[in-house]
Structures are given as C-alpha cells and as structure tokens.
Amino acid sequence: MTEPALATLTRLRTACSQCNLRELCLPVGLSADELQTLDNLVSTRRKVRRGDSLFYGGEPFSALYAVRYGFFKSTLTSGDGREQVTGFYMAGELLGMDGIGGDRHTCTLTALEDSEVCVMPFARVEDLSRNFEPLQRHFHKVLSREIVRDQGVMMLLGSxxxxxxxxxxxxxxxxxxxxxxxxxxxxxxxxxxxxxxxxxxxxxxxxxxxxxxxxxxxxxxxxxxxxxxxxxxxxxxxxxxxxxxx
Amino acid sequence: MTEPALATLTRLRTACSQCNLRELCLPVGLSADELQTLDNLVSTRRKVRRGDSLFYGGEPFSALYAVRYGFFKSTLTSGDGREQVTGFYMAGELLGMDGIGGDRHTCTLTALEDSEVCVMPFARVEDLSRNFEPLQRHFHKVLSREIVRDQGVMMLLGSxxxxxxxxxxxxxxxxxxxxxxxxxxxxxxxxxxxxxxxxxxxxxxxxxxxxxxxxxxxxxxxxxxxxxxxxxxxxxxxxxxxxxxx
DNA sequence: CCGGCCGCTTGATCCCGGTCAAGCGGGTCG
DNA sequence: CGACCCGCTTGACCGGGATCAAGCGGCCGG
Missing domain, CATH: 1.10.10.10 (Winged helix-like DNA-binding domain superfamily/Winged helix DNA-binding domain)
Structure with missing residues (x-):
C-alpha cells in the first residue's frame, strides 16, 4: 500500500499472479491466494534477441528461467566440438535446470526468435520451496518431468x-x-x-x-x-x- | 534412549549415518551430526532378486530408492511394445525419480543381479527437505544430475x-x-x-x-x-x- | 527494391550397421 | 554332474540413411 509507485509497478509486471502463463508455468495448480506467495519469485525479466544466448555451457549457474514468449533451443557441445541439440522450449517451459547439479550450466540456451524470460534466482526458488509446500511439490514435479522428457528422447533416438x-x-x-x-x-x-x-x-x-x-x-x-x-x-x-x- | 531394543536395531540397520555408502549416496557432503538428521529418511530396506523388478512402468509412485548393493537396469516400453534400456544403476545411485512428475513410474527397474535398496518414502524426502536445507540442496542436485546424465546419453545416441x-x-x-x-x-x-x-x-x-x-x-x-x-x-x-x- | 547469402530441396552414390543365419560354449537347473 | 538353453560370436548380405554435389528461392540487409 505504501510502497513507491515504481516498485509496485515492477512487482506487478513480474508477478506470477498477473501472468497469463500461470496455467502452464511453475505456478500451475495453485489457487489465487497461493499465487501471491510466488509474486517475488521472479526477480526480473530479460529479453533475448533471436540468435543470442540466454546462457552458455560452462557459465556459473545462478537462476532458473521461465519462457514468457519466444522459442529456444538447448545445445550441448562435446569435447571434440560436435554440437547436439538437446531440446526446444516454448512459452511456460523452464530453462536452466541442468545447472543445479554442478553449479554451472552444462548446455547453451539460444533464442530462435526474439524472446523474453522470467529470471528466478535459484536461491529464492529453494527458499520459497522450503516454506511453501505447494511450490516445493510442483518444482520437484517439473524437475522429474524433465527427466521423463529426456528419457522419451532417448527412446526416440535409440529405437x-x-x-x-x-x-x-x-x-x-x-x-x-x-x-x-x-x-x-x-x-x-x-x-x-x-x-x-x-x-x-x-x-x-x-x-x-x-x-x-x-x-x-x-x-x-x-x-x-x-x-x-x-x-x-x-x-x-x-x-x-x-x-x-x- | 528408552525405545525398545528392536526399534533401535532396525533404525541402526537403516541409518544413513552408519552406511558405508554415505560418500556416494544422498547424504554426500554432510557432516557427521548433520547425518543424524537423515537417520529416519529410510523406512526399510528391500532385497530384489536377479531378474525381479523393483517397480514397473505405470505403477503408482510412492518412494525413491537408493541402491545399497547390486545392479539395475531401467527400461521404457513404447506404445507398440518396443523396449529401450534407459540406464544402468549401481551402489549409491538413486532410482525412481521419474515417478515424481506424474505420480506413477514411467520406467521399469529390474535387478541384473541380487540387489538391495533403501526405501525412502517420498513424502518423507520432501518433509525433511523443507526442514533441512543441506538435504534440499543435495536432493535438487541429484535430480539435476540425472537430467545432465540423460542429456549425455542424448548426445551419445544423437551424434x-x-x-x-x-x-x-x-x-x-x-x-x-x-x-x-x-x-x-x-x-x-x-x-x-x-x-x-x-x-x-x-x-x-x-x-x-x-x-x-x-x-x-x-x-x-x-x-x-x-x-x-x-x-x-x-x-x-x-x-x-x-x-x-x- | 534489389542482390546476395543462407537454408532448403533433390539426385547419385557409398558404407555403416542392421538383418538373417549358423554354430559354439558356459552357466544354470534338475 | 550332466544336459539343455540362452547368450555370444562370426559370416554373408542388404538397405537406410549419410555423404557429396548442384541448383533453387525466400528473406534480410543495404
């Protein structure tokens, strides 16, 4: 109520509760008031031009990203320079989960059209998860689904x-x-x-x-x-x- | 102190703090007293004979499993019956993470030699994670590493x-x-x-x-x-x- | 609005790995 | 302990998809 107008504006602009992707994205399945809890999950938004990369393999990991609009590919580069596309991502999908395990990103995420992502500092994701069970549960599901998706690709490629x-x-x-x-x-x-x-x-x-x-x-x-x-x-x-x- | 001898015995037998795999398994990196916190993470142990399955694709998901000894393969069966091996697992590795996302297992885990696993009810994993930050962080890392591992296989198969x-x-x-x-x-x-x-x-x-x-x-x-x-x-x-x- | 470049299509040929087949040997179960 | 079955090896042949090559056309930048 008493916060400066600019701060309010910024928060509104990055608030999950105001986002029309909330049915696809991390907050899926949360009620309206539960959603308020997530409103400071996203620190900022970031635009990525077509052809530019959101992050590169080898870079330190600090945040997860949710695609607001646009389209990304993720690529892995092997020791000898071969490049493999490991996935395509569109609005509402989460990027960067590969980085959690080793504190650096393993793949590179490149925009295939002008795009925008929500930046969710990972420390914040973990903090909120500890204090807010529905987010914890959902976050685990998202991680697990990424594993299942990858296994589907393995089946595709392998058989x-x-x-x-x-x-x-x-x-x-x-x-x-x-x-x-x-x-x-x-x-x-x-x-x-x-x-x-x-x-x-x-x-x-x-x-x-x-x-x-x-x-x-x-x-x-x-x-x-x-x-x-x-x-x-x-x-x-x-x-x-x-x-x-x- | 006053708990019945049998209970003590059981708890000791399944206690992470007593396990010689603690350097490889979920508790990796925890100090001795932090480890105590995990001592009721494992509900029971379960032996799986060579050729038997720990769980099947389609079965409801309720727990994660850590391999104590033995060797497992995970397989995925496609609509038309083709079977694809998606991974091999040995002592200290975690099984069942594919089930979190959809509340049922997507793959089947079969023992390739007589094996034993620690059963960790997933609700307990999430509870402890919320109250014990080192476990939360480590659990996220394990999930993420599974994603990275799968991407490595994609690279292998794809290129x-x-x-x-x-x-x-x-x-x-x-x-x-x-x-x-x-x-x-x-x-x-x-x-x-x-x-x-x-x-x-x-x-x-x-x-x-x-x-x-x-x-x-x-x-x-x-x-x-x-x-x-x-x-x-x-x-x-x-x-x-x-x-x-x- | 126009030129050049990049991405797409299509053809000809080759070769890696799949398919089919046969036989062997070792581990398991009776 | 011995027989049988299953998993492994090896050979011959084949075919799907890679490779090499050439030309087209849409789109972007000037």
Missing amino acids: MRAEERLAAFLVNLSQRLTARGFSASEFVLRMTRDEIGSYLGMKLETVSRLFSRFQEDGLIEVHQKHVRILDIGGLKRVMAQAQSAT | MRAEERLAAFLVNLSQRLTARGFSASEFVLRMTRDEIGSYLGMKLETVSRLFSRFQEDGLIEVHQKHVRILDIGGLKRVMAQAQSAT
Whole structure:
C-alpha cells in the first residue's frame, strides 16, 4: 500500500499472479491466494534477441528461467566440438535446470526468435520451496518431468527409424502448440532443418527428404518453415508403425 | 534412549549415518551430526532378486530408492511394445525419480543381479527437505544430475558412431566402478549384449563385433561378460575421434 | 527494391550397421 | 554332474540413411 509507485509497478509486471502463463508455468495448480506467495519469485525479466544466448555451457549457474514468449533451443557441445541439440522450449517451459547439479550450466540456451524470460534466482526458488509446500511439490514435479522428457528422447533416438522420429517430433510440437492456444495443424518452424536433424539424430538432408515424403503421402504440407498437418492420425501411425530399426 | 531394543536395531540397520555408502549416496557432503538428521529418511530396506523388478512402468509412485548393493537396469516400453534400456544403476545411485512428475513410474527397474535398496518414502524426502536445507540442496542436485546424465546419453545416441558409443560406455562404466572402489580395468558386465545394444542404440551383433574389434586393436580383453581394459587412453581416443556420423 | 547469402530441396552414390543365419560354449537347473 | 538353453560370436548380405554435389528461392540487409 505504501510502497513507491515504481516498485509496485515492477512487482506487478513480474508477478506470477498477473501472468497469463500461470496455467502452464511453475505456478500451475495453485489457487489465487497461493499465487501471491510466488509474486517475488521472479526477480526480473530479460529479453533475448533471436540468435543470442540466454546462457552458455560452462557459465556459473545462478537462476532458473521461465519462457514468457519466444522459442529456444538447448545445445550441448562435446569435447571434440560436435554440437547436439538437446531440446526446444516454448512459452511456460523452464530453462536452466541442468545447472543445479554442478553449479554451472552444462548446455547453451539460444533464442530462435526474439524472446523474453522470467529470471528466478535459484536461491529464492529453494527458499520459497522450503516454506511453501505447494511450490516445493510442483518444482520437484517439473524437475522429474524433465527427466521423463529426456528419457522419451532417448527412446526416440535409440529405437526408432528416421521417419518415426520425425513424425513423433511433429506430433509433439503440435501438442505443445495446442496447449498454448495455437493452431494444432498449422505452424511455423522456428528451427532449421539442421537443428531438427541434430535433435533427432539425422542429417538435414534426411529431414528434408522426409518432409517431402510426408507431403507426397498427404500427411502434411510443407513450404520451407511453414507446416500444415493434414493427417495427425497418419503421423501417429507412422510414429509407432514400423518394426524397430537400430 | 528408552525405545525398545528392536526399534533401535532396525533404525541402526537403516541409518544413513552408519552406511558405508554415505560418500556416494544422498547424504554426500554432510557432516557427521548433520547425518543424524537423515537417520529416519529410510523406512526399510528391500532385497530384489536377479531378474525381479523393483517397480514397473505405470505403477503408482510412492518412494525413491537408493541402491545399497547390486545392479539395475531401467527400461521404457513404447506404445507398440518396443523396449529401450534407459540406464544402468549401481551402489549409491538413486532410482525412481521419474515417478515424481506424474505420480506413477514411467520406467521399469529390474535387478541384473541380487540387489538391495533403501526405501525412502517420498513424502518423507520432501518433509525433511523443507526442514533441512543441506538435504534440499543435495536432493535438487541429484535430480539435476540425472537430467545432465540423460542429456549425455542424448548426445551419445544423437551424434556418435557405434564404436564411439561403445567406447564411451566402457569408459563411463570404468569410472563409476572406480568411484566405488572396484578395479578400473577389470570387471564383469552384469548386462547382456542385447541390453547394452538397446541402451546404446545398436543391435547385439554390432556390440559383439565391436567388442571383438576392440580386442583385436589391443584396447580391451573380452571373454563373454569378463572385460579387462588394456588401454583406457585408446578408448577415450576412439570415443572422441571420428568426425560425426548421423 | 534489389542482390546476395543462407537454408532448403533433390539426385547419385557409398558404407555403416542392421538383418538373417549358423554354430559354439558356459552357466544354470534338475 | 550332466544336459539343455540362452547368450555370444562370426559370416554373408542388404538397405537406410549419410555423404557429396548442384541448383533453387525466400528473406534480410543495404
């Protein structure tokens, strides 16, 4: 009530309780008054231009980030310089959890379009978690889901053929966009063929060829980065059809 | 002081402060008196016979498990029945973190030799974490390291050739065994060629052929499940040598 | 508004690792 | 202790996806 107008404004601007992503993000499942507790979880927001990185592998870890809008890829660079895309992140998803274990980030997070994140100092996350059980529980769930997501990718890479992997990728993308209120069937890919290929363990030429094949088969329509899904059921069938490769 | 002798006995038997794995397991880095706080973290111990499962994918989640001795594999089964090995676990490592996010386990944990685990009811883990900051911090680190480990496997599967993957697997195994006081250069594989192949995204015949090739090249000696590493530096070179496949 | 560059597509060829097949040997259970 | 089964090895062949190559076209910056 008596705090300076500017401070109020700042807090409002970064308050989870005012954020329209609260149904997707860390505070999911909290009631309106529980949400107030989280209102100083976020210290600031940070804009990241397309092509810039939020943090780099090897940098000291200090905070988690929630995507407010935009699109990110995470990449891992091996000793000999090979780069592997390990994930794509969109609004409401949490970044930086890889850094908790070793006090430095292991991967690099790069914006694929102009983006903004909420900065949550990790000490603050842990403090609030200790004093506020619903946040603790939810934070643990988010960490665990990241593990499960990664295991899903391991299954994809370890036991699926190229066409199954790409189909799974498209289905997954469609589902996540739907959850964010975008069209399930028509979207613009933010990443290049090369990045998709790295993520899915295949070469960019293979990605391109498969897109063309899916188009011939009437499953999708592609023009460069524009994708329209014509037959989601067909894609799901491709995804789980063939008998193992690899 | 006044508790019945039996209770004392039980508590001692499951007390982290008495456990010789405390340097590897959840309590790592805690001082002697901090350790006391954890002495009722473990509710019971549970033996799992070779071939039996600690839990199955789909089962309700209630507890985390720490391996006391033995060896486990975790597997994921896809919709169409394909099975993928997602990890191998040995003494001091934590199992079950995949279950936190969805209140059910997503993978199945199977003992590859007679084993024993400490059962830590998850509600108790969260309770203690809220009241005991060092445990909270360490638990978060363990979760995060599992994410990092999985990302390492993604890199392996997504961007390395078969021989590099197998070399990386052997080096990793050797390192983890060393940390547990076993020989770095001589050990018995607890898993089959098929399980190694599933984990590494290749067929069992390929695993077998590569073992033979490594032997010809003087890197290792293999006889069935017995492996002796002759040239760890050579393996590391194989691991990072070739210029990308996939 | 235009030029250049980067990302995409498509074709031709090659090779790593998958598939199929056969036989061996060691550990386990009766 | 011995037989059987399962896991391992090795060979021959095949095919999916990598590699190499060339050309196109959309988009961005000037």
